[in-house]
Amino acid sequence: xxxxxKKMNREDWADFINNLINNSTYEVIGVKAKGKRFIFAxxxxxxxxxxxxxxxxxxxxxxxxxxxxxxxxxxxSKQSVNIEMKEEKRIIIGVHPYDIIALxxxxxxxxxxYIDRFYKIRRENTIIIGSNILNVSERxxxxxxxxxxxxxxxxxxxxxxxxxxxxxxxxERGKKLMERYATNITDATExxxxxxxxxxxxxxxxxxKLKVDKENIPNLLKRNYExxxxxxxxxxxxxxxxxxxxxxxxxxxxxxxxxxLDLQGxxxxxxxxxxxxxxxxxxxxxxxxxxxxxxxxHRFYRKGLxxxxxxxxxxxxxxxxxxxxxxxxxADPFNVINKIAEDSEETRGEIIFEIPVTRGGEEETAYxxxxxxxxxxxxxxxxxxxxxxxxEDSIDFNYQPGQFVEVSILGVGEAPISISSPPIKKxxxxxxxxxxxxxxxxxxxxxxxxxxxIRGPFGRG
Numbered sequence: 001x002x003x004x005x006k007k008m009n010r011e012d013w014a015d016f017i018n019n020l021i022n023n024s025t026y027e028v029i030g031v032k033a034k035g036k037r038f039i040f041a042x043x044x045x046x047x048x049x050x051x052x053x054x055x056x057x058x059x060x061x062x063x064x065x066x067x068x069x070x071x072x073x074x075x076x077s078k079q080s081v082n083i084e085m086k087e088e089k090r091i092i093i094g095v096h097p098y099d100i101i102a103l104x105x106x107x108x109x110x111x112x113x114y115i116d117r118f119y120k121i122r123r124e125n126t127i128i129i130g131s132n133i134l135n136v137s138e139r140x141x142x143x144x145x146x147x148x149x150x151x152x153x154x155x156x157x158x159x160x161x162x163x164x165x166x167x168x169x170x171x172e173r174g175k176k177l178m179e180r181y182a183t184n185i186t187d188a189t190e191x192x193x194x195x196x197x198x199x200x201x202x203x204x205x206x207x208x209k210l211k212v213d214k215e216n217i218p219n220l221l222k223r224n225y226e227x228x229x230x231x232x233x234x235x236x237x238x239x240x241x242x243x244x245x246x247x248x249x250x251x252x253x254x255x256x257x258x259x260x261l262d263l264q265g266x267x268x269x270x271x272x273x274x275x276x277x278x279x280x281x282x283x284x285x286x287x288x289x290x291x292x293x294x295x296x297x298h299r300f301y302r303k304g305l306x307x308x309x310x311x312x313x314x315x316x317x318x319x320x321x322x323x324x325x326x327x328x329x330x331a332d333p334f335n336v337i338n339k340i341a342e343d344s345e346e347t348r349g350e351i352i353f354e355i356p357v358t359r360g361g362e363e364e365t366a367y368x369x370x371x372x373x374x375x376x377x378x379x380x381x382x383x384x385x386x387x388x389x390x391x392e393d394s395i396d397f398n399y400q401p402g403q404f405v406e407v408s409i410l411g412v413g414e415a416p417i418s419i420s421s422p423p424i425k426k427x428x429x430x431x432x433x434x435x436x437x438x439x440x441x442x443x444x445x446x447x448x449x450x451x452x453x454i455r456g457p458f459g460r461g
Contacts, residue, residue: 283437
């Protein structure tokens, strides 16, 4: 039986990387030095690639969920909408196991119910070449989060053992990549495979250790909502959200419209973060988490309790990036969890954790809204109106009680509005809209026969 673990000498490995850069149809991304730190960036030669790095400033997530991206463009003078997405093909080299697990968690979020088209295409068009950890970051606690090693989620996994580069083939796509662009490939020996095991085992002795098992974190948080640490640390918080910006598992974003004087516009998606004061601001101006302590605590509870309850994984992989990025040094989950554990009775975990297996979403999220025609408007109060909407394409619109739609007005933006009519109503649906923000104020100025954009339905009902 052919072995899936191969090896190349260092010269042949460099030739392989240079061949990918110069002769493949892929953009080749790798880990490069930036001063005393490291970043994922396009490679110009194999000499730039660093497999001995500790951690990067930003995770590879930025290539799947960009910090700023154009979802669609529109022309208000013609009321036309268009999506122009570049389907770049990429190879990302040097992804550590914890970042691979983080991408698997992102897959769970963006593929689970409604498939995000942009994220899906980027994932499908990207080859992941992982790299076992050689140097452990001083802020890492990946072993405590069981994220220092991984058995799936990569096309190739490489380990620099000094004399050779050992390569484990993870997928057929990875195998074909090597067959086409690499030369002088041989099977790794048992001694060389043993060396990989020793490197992985050595990580544990160098990593920071949590004082509580990973599985116990949700219950620990449940029992310590009023712990004084939340107020104590949040008083030092700068509300800059650096911790969420560098996090490989944070997936929140904001969407807004930008319009130029020639009536050309675009709808953009940007990263957002729960530490920012305006994160929970709604159209009417209210902010649900005004207090800085509430926002600070929410970050830990979302990752350590709320997401585990929904997706069955803790949204922290112990990379330590948030700790490094935080100027007042208060964002480190390691220190927070250990402090709470010291002050608490031992707790038992109730949630069984594993790398999430993603099921296919039921439908793909479309960022181009469907045209909806306002068939009827009824004024209910000074601030509320009922709108009966009929979709122009006549395609069935099936929804459940409690679901909502995104109402889109080009040049103004989108707003989530709950569906007011029962599902038995066919041919149209109703929305009761209070005039409180930009979109709803504009909606209240429209007349019967005018058109709006509709996306959805969304939500679990």
